[in-house]
Amino acid sequence: MPPWICIALAALAAYRVGGRKIGLLTLFGLLFLWNLRLWQATVETLVLVSIATAAALVIGVPVGIWFALSRRAWRTFSPVLDMMQTLPSFVYLIPALPFFGLGAVSACFATIVFSVPPVIRLTALGIRNVPGELVEASDAFGGSAAQKLFKVQLPLALPTIMAGVNQTMMLALSMVVIAAMIGAGGLGRAVWQSIQRLEAGAGFEAGIGIVIVAVILDRVTQALAARARPHGAA
Amino acid sequence: MGRISLEGISKIFGSNSATALGLVEQGKRKSDIAAACGAIVGLRDISFDIEEGEILVLMGLSGSGKSTLLRCMNRLVEPSCGRIVVDGVDVTRLGRKDLLAFRQKTFGMVFQHFALLPNRTILGNVGFGLEIKQVSARERVERSMQAIELVGLKGWETKYPSELSGGMQQRAGLARALAADADILLMDEAFSALDPLIRRDMQAELRELQRKLKKTIVFVSHDLDEAVALGGRIVLMKDGEVVQIGQPEEIVARPATDYVERFVEHIDLAAVLRAEQVADRSAPVLAPTQTVAEARTALGGTNGGASGGASGGSWLVADGDGRLVGRLFADRLASARPSETLAGLLDLGLPVVPAESRLDTLLATVAAHESVAVVGRDGRLIGAVTSRSVVQALAARPGTHGQPKAGAPILSKPSGAPTWSGTSPNSPSTRSATTASTGSPSMAVG
Structure with a gap:
C-alpha cells in the first residue's frame, strides 16, 4: 500500500476521533516523516507499539479488575507494580534474551512488561472510584457480580481505563530506542545506529520522528478517553 | 403477621461479633461493649412488623x-x-x-x-x-x-x-x-x-x-x-x-x-393532629325531632354559645343513627316558639370533614364557618371542630404548657372521653354534666 493512502486514512481516522485539529496534526506529521524518508521506520515503530499496547491491555485490564475487587490481591501485588515501574528498563532486556533471543519478540516482551503497570493501576482505580451508591443500586436490584461489573463498574471506569491506555502507549513508545538495542526495528533503530556512527543529523531526525508519533498517539487516545466520559461530565 | 416481620435483629460491626452478641444479650451498654471487645453495636434486638x-x-x-x-x-x-x-x-x-x-x-x-x-x-x-x-x-x-x-x-x-x-x-x-x-x-x-x-x-x-x-x-x-x-x-x-x-x-x-x-x-402540631382528636365531643347534641322547649330543657342552664365549645352559639343536630342533620344557632332557638320542632330551624350549610383529616387542612374552613363537623368512617357524627377546640388542642402540647383540662378530649384516644355516637341523642343530660365541667369561656389557653 502506498504511503500516501496510509497517511490519508490515518488522518481521516484521527479527524473522526478527535476533530479537525488532531486530523490536521496527524496529516502533516506523517507527511513530514515520509518526507524525511522515515516512513518505513515509522510504520515498524507503530506496529511494535500497537502490539505491545494491545498485549498490555489484554493482560492489564483483567488484572486491574481483579485488583479492584480483591483487596488482598491489591495489597500483595501493588509492590510488584511499583518494582516494574522503577526498575531501569534495560533490566527487562535481560530475561527476554535467553527466552526469545535477539530481535523484535524480545523487544516486544520487554516493552509489554514495562508498559503494563499503568493500565492495571488505572483500571483498578477506575473501578474502585465508582460511587458506592451506584454499586449498591446494582446490588439492591438483585444484580449478579457479572451484571454489576459489566453494567455499572466497567462503563463508569472507562474514562479512567482510557487514561491508562494512553499512559501505556506513551511508556511503550519510550521503550523503542532501548528495544532497538536488542534488535527491534523502526525509529528506535535509526536513533541507535546514528549514535553508534556519530551521525548527529540522522539521529536528530529520527528523534523528532519519535516525538511526532508520540504526540499523534497521545492526542488521539486522549480524544478517545474524552469520548468515553459520561455525558455532561466535564 | 405483617408484610415484613423483623425478629430480634442485631448488627455488630467489627470483629469479635460473637462476643459482642453475647454482651448484647446480657443487656450491656453500647459503650461498654465497645470497650470490652472493640465491636460497635449498629443495631440491637429490633423487632416489629410492617403491614x-x-x-x-x-x-x-x-x-x-x-x-x-x-x-x-x-x-x-x-x-x-x-x-x-x-x-x-x-x-x-x-x-x-x-x-x-x-x-x-x-x-x-x-x-x-x-x-x-x-x-x-x-x-x-x-x-x-x-x-x-x-x-x-x-x-x-x-x-x-x-x-x-x-x-x-x-x-x-x-x-x-x-x-x-x-x-x-x-x-x-x-x-x-x-x-x-x-x-x-x-x-x-x-x-x-x-x-x-x-x-x-x-x-x-x-x-x-x-x-x-x-x-x-x-x-x-x-x-x-x-x-x-x-x-x-x-x-x-x-x-x-x-x-x-x-x-x-x-x-x-x-x-x-x-x-x-x-x-x-x-x-x-397542626400537621400531626387529626380532626377527630381536635373535635369537641362534649358539646350537647340535639335531635331534629325535639321541640324547642325540650331542647331548652336539655341544654339546661347553659346559655347559647357560652358553653360546650359550640362557639358562635350553635349546637349540632343529628338523627337517631348518629348522622349529622345540621346545626342550630342559639339565636334561632331563642326566638322560636316552644312547640316548634328543631327540624325546621336548622342551618344545613355546615361543612363536614372526615375524622382522619389533618388539622392544618381544616384551619381555613374553621375560620370561615365558625365550626366544622367531623364525621367518622361509618358516617356517624364525632363532634365539631371550632376555633376554640383548635386553640385548646394547639395549647395542649405535652411538656410545654399545662396538661389539657379533664373532660376536654384533646390528644387522647376516645377510650376515657365520652363518646357520642353510641348513645341516644334524646338523652343529652349526661352530656350536660360533662359540659359543665369543661369550663367557662375564660379558661386559660396558654
Whole structure:
C-alpha cells in the first residue's frame, strides 16, 4: 500500500476521533516523516507499539479488575507494580534474551512488561472510584457480580481505563530506542545506529520522528478517553 | 403477621461479633461493649412488623442505625442475628442466588443521592432493574415509559441525569424502583438531598402514588416534619435501638422518653393532629325531632354559645343513627316558639370533614364557618371542630404548657372521653354534666 493512502486514512481516522485539529496534526506529521524518508521506520515503530499496547491491555485490564475487587490481591501485588515501574528498563532486556533471543519478540516482551503497570493501576482505580451508591443500586436490584461489573463498574471506569491506555502507549513508545538495542526495528533503530556512527543529523531526525508519533498517539487516545466520559461530565 | 416481620435483629460491626452478641444479650451498654471487645453495636434486638400497604418511616439522627436497618431488610447489610420474614420467606436464610432473585422480585430501592448511572439516559436508567431481570428490550422500554409517565417525567426520557434538576433525578430514581415492579419500596433518605419546596411536593406525590399503587414503603428520614407529612407510622430509633413506634400524633402526645420528647418539641402540631382528636365531643347534641322547649330543657342552664365549645352559639343536630342533620344557632332557638320542632330551624350549610383529616387542612374552613363537623368512617357524627377546640388542642402540647383540662378530649384516644355516637341523642343530660365541667369561656389557653 502506498504511503500516501496510509497517511490519508490515518488522518481521516484521527479527524473522526478527535476533530479537525488532531486530523490536521496527524496529516502533516506523517507527511513530514515520509518526507524525511522515515516512513518505513515509522510504520515498524507503530506496529511494535500497537502490539505491545494491545498485549498490555489484554493482560492489564483483567488484572486491574481483579485488583479492584480483591483487596488482598491489591495489597500483595501493588509492590510488584511499583518494582516494574522503577526498575531501569534495560533490566527487562535481560530475561527476554535467553527466552526469545535477539530481535523484535524480545523487544516486544520487554516493552509489554514495562508498559503494563499503568493500565492495571488505572483500571483498578477506575473501578474502585465508582460511587458506592451506584454499586449498591446494582446490588439492591438483585444484580449478579457479572451484571454489576459489566453494567455499572466497567462503563463508569472507562474514562479512567482510557487514561491508562494512553499512559501505556506513551511508556511503550519510550521503550523503542532501548528495544532497538536488542534488535527491534523502526525509529528506535535509526536513533541507535546514528549514535553508534556519530551521525548527529540522522539521529536528530529520527528523534523528532519519535516525538511526532508520540504526540499523534497521545492526542488521539486522549480524544478517545474524552469520548468515553459520561455525558455532561466535564 | 405483617408484610415484613423483623425478629430480634442485631448488627455488630467489627470483629469479635460473637462476643459482642453475647454482651448484647446480657443487656450491656453500647459503650461498654465497645470497650470490652472493640465491636460497635449498629443495631440491637429490633423487632416489629410492617403491614401490607403502609408507609413506615424509620426515623432518627445520623448514626442511629436507621439506614443499616433498612439495608438489613434486603440484606445489603447482613444482620448479625435475628430473622427477617418477608411474605413468609425468611430472607436471612436465602442462598446467594435465591437472594438475588428475591431482591429482583420484591424490593425496589431509592437512594439519597439518586444513584443514577451518568452514562445512561433516563430511559436507560429507569430500565436498569428490568435489564437485571433480563426482560426483553421491547418490554423494558414499554414498562420504563409507563413508570416515567407515572412520576411525571414524560418527555425527559432521552436526557442524561446531569441534564436534570435534583428533584427530577429523584423522580427518575423512583421510576426505576417502580418499573421493576417490586412491591416493597425501600427509600433511604430519598428526599433529603432536595430543596425544601421540591421535597414537600415529592412527599405529597409519594403519598398520592402510594394510594394509587398500594406499595409497601419503608422510608428512612432524619426529619420529623417529613415523617409526619408522609402520614404513616413512625419508628423512632436511637443508638441502634427502637425508642418508640406509633402514629405521629401518638408520638407527639405521649413521647416514650425524654429523647423522643426533645425530638418532637418543635413539630408543627397542626400537621400531626387529626380532626377527630381536635373535635369537641362534649358539646350537647340535639335531635331534629325535639321541640324547642325540650331542647331548652336539655341544654339546661347553659346559655347559647357560652358553653360546650359550640362557639358562635350553635349546637349540632343529628338523627337517631348518629348522622349529622345540621346545626342550630342559639339565636334561632331563642326566638322560636316552644312547640316548634328543631327540624325546621336548622342551618344545613355546615361543612363536614372526615375524622382522619389533618388539622392544618381544616384551619381555613374553621375560620370561615365558625365550626366544622367531623364525621367518622361509618358516617356517624364525632363532634365539631371550632376555633376554640383548635386553640385548646394547639395549647395542649405535652411538656410545654399545662396538661389539657379533664373532660376536654384533646390528644387522647376516645377510650376515657365520652363518646357520642353510641348513645341516644334524646338523652343529652349526661352530656350536660360533662359540659359543665369543661369550663367557662375564660379558661386559660396558654
